[in-house]
Amino acid sequence: MVVGQGAREHALAWALARSPHVEQVTVAPGNAGTLTEPQVRNLALATDQVDAIAKHAEAEHLDLVVVGPEGPLVAGLVDRLDEAGVASIGPPSHLAVLEGSKIYCKRFCETHAIPTAPARIHARLEEALEDIASRQGPMVIKASGLCAGKGVVVAETRAEAEAAARTLFTLSAAREGILVESCLRGWETSYIVLANGTRYLAWPSAQDHKRLRSGNLGPNTGGMGAFSPSPGMTPALETRIRQTIIEPTLNALAEARTPYRGFLYAGIMVDASGVPHLLEFNCRLGDPETQALLFRLESDPYEMLDAAARGQLDSCKPRWKPEPALTVVLASPGYPGPCETGAPISGLDAPHEMGVKIFHAATRPGPAKPITDGGRVLSVTATGANLEAARQRAYARIRQIAFTGMQYREDIGLVSSP
Ligand code: AMP
Numbered sequence: 001m002v003v004g005q006g007a008r009e010h011a012l013a014w015a016l017a018r019s020p021h022v023e024q025v026t027v028a029p030g031n032a033g034t035l036t037e038p039q040v041r042n043l044a045l046a047t048d049q050v051d052a053i054a055k056h057a058e059a060e061h062l063d064l065v066v067v068g069p070e071g072p073l074v075a076g077l078v079d080r081l082d083e084a085g086v087a088s089i090g091p092p093s094h095l096a097v098l099e100g101s102k103i104y105c106k107r108f109c110e111t112h113a114i115p116t117a118p119a120r121i122h123a124r125l126e127e128a129l130e131d132i133a134s135r136q137g138p139m140v141i142k143a144s145g146l147c148a149g150k151g152v153v154v155a156e157t158r159a160e161a162e163a164a165a166r167t168l169f170t171l172s173a174a175r176e177g178i179l180v181e182s183c184l185r186g187w188e189t190s191y192i193v194l195a196n197g198t199r200y201l202a203w204p205s206a207q208d209h210k211r212l213r214s215g216n217l218g219p220n221t222g223g224m225g226a227f228s229p230s231p232g233m234t235p236a237l238e239t240r241i242r243q244t245i246i247e248p249t250l251n252a253l254a255e256a257r258t259p260y261r262g263f264l265y266a267g268i269m270v271d272a273s274g275v276p277h278l279l280e281f282n283c284r285l286g287d288p289e290t291q292a293l294l295f296r297l298e299s300d301p302y303e304m305l306d307a308a309a310r311g312q313l314d315s316c317k318p319r320w321k322p323e324p325a326l327t328v329v330l331a332s333p334g335y336p337g338p339c340e341t342g343a344p345i346s347g348l349d350a351p352h353e354m355g356v357k358i359f360h361a362a363t364r365p366g367p368a369k370p371i372t373d374g375g376r377v378l379s380v381t382a383t384g385a386n387l388e389a390a391r392q393r394a395y396a397r398i399r400q401i402a403f404t405g406m407q408y409r410e411d412i413g414l415v416s417s418p
């Protein structure tokens with residue numbers, strides 16, 4: 001079973017359904033894309049119905065549950081599945097706070113000397129405003145709780161920072177407080193590992209594009225496109241990320257008798273001298289990174305996930321294709337704010353070349369064609385002999401697709417690192 005309804009979950013269901021070990025994948029709740037995928041069925045349970053999902057998995061004797069988004073992890077889905085004896089991928093709720101509370105994560109980094117931007121934590125707006133007034137130049141304001149990628153503002157000036165603090169304090173995600181953080185400069189990469197205790201498998205690097213508009217302009221989003229591998233990733237940098245960020249985290253959790261299980265995603269900023277700093281932890285796969293990453297997976301995804309769930313990662317040697325993959329998100333008008341939805345999507349069935357696939361996100365079946373149903377609608381994913389070839393293929397496919405107000409970045413795979 002795959003829990004979730006985005007393009008990440010469509011990609012997971014698509015990849016798992018092709019495994020010879022898998023008869024059927026149930027997606028809860030899925031979307032119009034998972035609905036038409038062979039050997040995949042949708043189950044009408046929302047991701048926050050954690051008790052109902054766990055009961056279903058137990059009653060149906062499902063072999064494995066992969067939890068896509070952070071919401072059900074923070075809400076305790078894995079705790080319920082553990083109680084029911086159902087194998088799963090994802091941490092229990094007391095570890096999902098690494099993502100669910102930026103305040104907790106920042107304190108964890110400080111305690112375990114994990115490199116990250118220095119930050120001050122504020123429970124009250126007045127305190128935050130005083131702190132902002134005492135700082136110079138760019139700074140980053142973050143709501144502590146879950147915000148679907150929308151709770152972070154990189155403010156260039158004090159006035160912007162103040163406005164951001166005022167806005168963020170109105171969100172329920174700021175219930176615990178906000179962080180005022182020093183702004184790091186450099187280039188970003190996503191580094192994802194699949195862990196069980198202190199054992200882990202590193203996935204290939206990927207690069208997200210967080211800003212809404214081409215040229216890295218506009219507000220932060222959940223991610224407008226991604227590609228893998230990240231051109232700036234070197235073996236030396238990878239070793240440094242593992243030794244200074246991933247391993248201290250997994251070791252500290254294991255020593256505290258709370259061993260981690262599931263995907264651990266480190267959002268990383270590499271500074272001008274090549275030092276990686278942790279921006280955030282996510283306790284799940286990235287979206288849209290997963291769509292590109294799974295396109296590169298050559299070996300059986302079920303074998304890898306099953307080995308992780310059962311604590312047998314040592315026996316697992318996944319193989320990844322050397323060819324890069326890239327994915328471009330097509331979003332509704334208004335995203336990342338309130339969106340217009342309900343528009344029919346044309347061009348999904350157009351004839352096209354191999355090596356490209358459309359993963360659905362916020363879509364639902366309509367009378368004739370699928371209909372837009374939220375912010376990020378589709379994730380057009382392609383591979384090629386090199387990044388430019390993958391890019392050309394993805395954008396050629398995008399030109400066949402249309403819905404009212406469709407917005408996307410033209411420069412996925414072009415904005416580059418070091
Ligand atoms: P986060 O959700 O914490 O990863 O933040 C979302 C995005 O905001 C990151 O991908 C960065 O682009 C940016 N960001 C977050 N923290 C910082 C920081 N301390 N310095 C510079 N940019 C940041």
Ligand code: GLY
Nearest residue numbers: 222223286287288
């Ligand atoms: N693409 C960023 C995330 O999944 O959090």
